[in-house]
Amino acid sequence: MVLFLRFALFTSLANSFVIQPNRRFIGTKLQSVKELAPIDLMCIEDVAELCLSEVGKDECDVDDMIATTNQLDDQDHILHSKVDELDHLLYRLRTEAGVHDLSPGSDVVDPANIHLAAKHQLEPMDLMCVENQAELCLSEYGECSLEDNEALVNQLKDQRDILLKEMYHVERLMKDLNQYTSVFARDDDEIDSLMGSIGSALKMDEVAEVGPRVHKFDVP
Numbered sequence: 615m616v617l618f619l620r621f622a623l624f625t626s627l628a629n630s631f632v633i634q635p636n637r638r639f640i641g642t643k644l645q646s647v648k649e650l651a652p653i654d655l656m657c658i659e660d661v662a663e664l665c666l667s668e669v670g671k672d673e674c675d676v677d678d679m680i681a682t683t684n685q686l687d688d689q690d691h692i693l694h695s696k697v698d699e700l701d702h703l704l705y706r707l708r709t710e711a712g713v714h715d716l717s718p719g720s721d722v723v724d725p726a727n728i729h730l731a732a733k734h735q736l737e738p739m740d741l742m743c744v745e746n747q748a749e750l751c752l753s754e755y756g757e758c759s760l761e762d763n764e765a766l767v768n769q770l771k772d773q774r775d776i777l778l779k780e781m782y783h784v785e786r787l788m789k790d791l792n793q794y795t796s797v798f799a800r801d802d803d804e805i806d807s808l809m810g811s812i813g814s815a816l817k818m819d820e821v822a823e824v825g826p827r828v829h830k831f832d833v834p
Contacts, residue, residue, distance in 0.1 A: 693781040700774040711763040
């Protein structure tokens, strides 16, 4: 069990340091954090779920939980950024391309109540292709019909909803992990304080190895 946890954490960490092509500039850029594929993020989530289970709490140490929380936090930031990108594209397709797919206020989404039964999450590269197609349709070189733009809006809305649901799940796991590890942090602080007090008391009772013998007297 411990070996599985270490391997899962190592694999996901290894996938986090890559050279990625820059979408806006020719060339490459080094990124310390990479958007993980859905299956890789699911692996980290599974580790978190296991560590939070009654069985896993005996197998995971605090360092495992903190490492998992940090990885989830990195992906949460990426998910927030990606959702903002998709919302911006949806806004532009509605305002610039004339897509009227909703009534005012109907696009407000509650992540806890999103139903994904008929929606398939795209791989990051596939989603990037859909975004690039939307950017092209919105550019001066785009020759997309209203039906093309409506199809893009539907695709982007589905992916936005999937990412919102994922973001909600990741943040719930982070909250649970933080609550669990904060207990250990408080315990560690209390132990350190106690050990410091004991150490100070012992130093007061020490007998010097060099120099005159120290005599102790009972003080009434």
